[in-house]
Amino acid sequence: MTDSTAETASSFAVYGTDQGGPFVLVSDHAGRAVPPALGDLGVSAEERARHIGWDIGIDGVGRQLAALLPAVLIEQVYSRLVIDCNRAPGHPTSIVSVSDGTPVPANEGLTPEQIADRHEAILHPYHARITQELDARLKAGRPTAVVALHSFTPEMRGFKRPWHAGILHNHDSRLAHIMLDLLRQDGLTVGDNEPYALTDTSDYTIPLHGEKRQLPHLEIEIRQDLIADEAGQKDWAERLARLLPEAWAQFCKIYGVGGTVEALTAQDNQQSVPASVKQAGQASR
Ligand SMILES: [Zn+2]
Numbered sequence: 001m002t003d004s005t006a007e008t009a010s011s012f013a014v015y016g017t018d019q020g021g022p023f024v025l026v027s028d029h030a031g032r033a034v035p036p037a038l039g040d041l042g043v044s045a046e047e048r049a050r051h052i053g054w055d056i057g058i059d060g061v062g063r064q065l066a067a068l069l070p071a072v073l074i075e076q077v078y079s080r081l082v083i084d085c086n087r088a089p090g091h092p093t094s095i096v097s098v099s100d101g102t103p104v105p106a107n108e109g110l111t112p113e114q115i116a117d118r119h120e121a122i123l124h125p126y127h128a129r130i131t132q133e134l135d136a137r138l139k140a141g142r143p144t145a146v147v148a149l150h151s152f153t154p155e156m157r158g159f160k161r162p163w164h165a166g167i168l169h170n171h172d173s174r175l176a177h178i179m180l181d182l183l184r185q186d187g188l189t190v191g192d193n194e195p196y197a198l199t200d201t202s203d204y205t206i207p208l209h210g211e212k213r214q215l216p217h218l219e220i221e222i223r224q225d226l227i228a229d230e231a232g233q234k235d236w237a238e239r240l241a242r243l244l245p246e247a248w249a250q251f252c253k254i255y256g257v258g259g260t261v262e263a264l265t266a267q268d269n270q271q272s273v274p275a276s277v278k279q280a281g282q283a284s285r
Contacts, residue, residue, distance in 0.1 A: 011122040012129050015073040016066025022142075022216075022248050022258075023071040024133055027062045027149045028086040028126075028205050029055035031077035035121070041081055042105030052099040053079045055151040057227030062149045064237030069244065072133060076126050081107070083118045085126050086148075088204045130209050138213075143258035145175060145248060146210040146217040151224045152195050164226060166191030168198040168219035171211050174255060176218040179247040186239065195221065216251060216259045 016025070032054045034041055040048070047053070059075065066073035076085045081104055087094040095115065097107045137144045154161055165183060167190060169176030183190045198219055200207055210217030220240070227233045251259060 010125060011076065011078055012126045013075045013077050014129070015063045015075065016070050018072045019070050021069050021071050021245070022145045023069055023147050023244060024130070024137070024144060025062055025066055025069075025071050025073040025147050025149060026130055026205055026209070027055075027058055027073060027075040028084070029080050029150060030059040030062060030075045031079060033078045034082055035078065038082065038106050041079075041107070043081065043102060047102050048079060048081065050100075050102075051151075051153045051224060052102055053081050055149075056224040057233055058149050058151045058222065060230060060233030061151075061222065061227050061236045061240070064234060065149075065240050068237055068241035074126070074130050074133060076122075078122050083122050085123055086150075086203055086205050088201075089119050089123060091201070091204070127205075127208065130205075134209060134213065134215065143252075144215050145251075146206065146215050147244065148205050148210075148217070148219040150219065150221045151227060152221045154223055154225045156195070161195050161223065162189055163191035163194055164188040164223055166194050166196065166221040168193055168196060168203075168206075168221065169217075170198040170200070170207075172214070172217065174259060175216040175247060175251050178250045178254075179218055179220070179243065182243045182247055182250075186243065191221070 013031075032048065034048075043053075062073050062075060065071070078085075080086075081096070081099060083095050084091075084093060095107050095110065095118065097104055134144060134146070152161065152166070165188060167176045167180040167183070180190055180192055196202065198206060203219070206217055206219050209215070222236055227236050
């Protein structure tokens with residue numbers, strides 16, 4: 001694995017190297033940093049270490065996965081309590097003044113200028129870096145799939161979430177459905193748009209970089225207790241490093257490389273399309 005950042009900037013870190021594979025990994029909630037000017041946000045260190053501050057464990061999974069595939073991983077380094085980079089600018093939960101019952105005093109009563117500052121310093125550079133990566137690949141004519149990495153709390157408002165992981169998708173469910181099947185074949189309980197559903201408004205990263213650009217994509221959520229320690233992170237990185245290329249191979253076989261080739265015979269289609277993929281394009285929830 002690699003712990004070294006190949007590239008750093010104010011709001012993002014880049015891990016791994018691109019050695020020809022299709023995947024671009026993105027991690028909106030891997031970071032826990034707070035800009036010095038904002039102090040501690042008025043939130044205790046203990047609270048900031050909870051899931052409200054970041055996606056627990058996804059940093060270790062993402063970085064090891066980037067090394068194993070190998071692939072480039074673009075990680076947001078700031079806490080989502082500063083600004084949530086999986087929300088569109090101006091979204092009601094972009095900069096929250098209360099998160100899961102915890103007040104965030106530094107986010108109360110922000111002026112438009114203060115909000116714009118966070119966009120300029122944190123949100124926009126991160127997404128610009130992802131755009132740059134995708135632009136370069138498309139310019140080079142390279143098939144590209146966007147994989148967004150997240151983790152979720154084992155329990156929410158008293159409900160024990162039964163899923164080991166969830167696959168989130170919306171307008172283009174093709175790659176997501178293949179990966180969902182592969183994870184389930186691995187013996188896991190996997191949510192289909194659970195614990196969250198991907199929607200036009202709930203998310204920003206996949207709608208912007210996957211759906212809008214018509215690139216194959218999926219969003220994966222892993223339950224935090226499974227990746228809280230190094231052993232779990234390694235286990236999940238190895239699982240995803242095994243299954244993502246398998247999912248891509250199946251995707252290319254069904255849809256053509258990059259998902260843009262339509263020249264499939266009906267017979268091929270019948271033989272190779274998994275049951276869940278045949279439903280792609282229908283309502284996802
Ligand atoms: Zn997340």
